Amino acid sequence: MQALQEREALLERRHYQPELSMLWDKLTLAQKFAASSLTQFGYDLAFIRNSAAGSMAILLCNGNPATITSDGEIDTSPNIEIRH
Numbered sequence: 001m002q003a004l005q006e007r008e009a010l011l012e013r014r015h016y017q018p019e020l021s022m023l024w025d026k027l028t029l030a031q032k033f034a035a036s037s038l039t040q041f042g043y044d045l046a047f048i049r050n051s052a053a054g055s056m057a058i059l060l061c062n063g064n065p066a067t068i069t070s071d072g073e074i075d076t077s078p079n080i081e082i083r084h
Contacts, residue, residue, distance in 0.1 A: 023048060027045075034072045038074065043060065044059060045059050046065075056068070
C-alpha cells in the first residue's frame with residue numbers, strides 16, 4: 001500500500017507545473033531574451049533543467065521541443081525526448 005502511495009506522489013510531482021512567472025524568474029537574462037523570441041512563434045516555457053553544465057530551458061510548441069542554454073543558444077531540433 002505504501003509503495004502505491006509513493007508512486008502516486010511521484011506521478012503527481014512529475015505533472016506538477018509551478019507558476020509560469022516563477023519559471024521565468026529562474027531564467028538567465030540571455031534565456032529570457034531567447035525565450036521571448038520563441039514565444040512569438042507559439043512556443044511556451046515548459047520547464048527548466050539544471051545540471052553541472054548550467055540551466056537548460058525547455059519550450060514546447062505543438063509537442064515539439066526547443067531548448068535554450070544558459071547563454072541563450074536556441075536549438076529548435078534538440079535530440080531530447082519529452083515524457084508525457
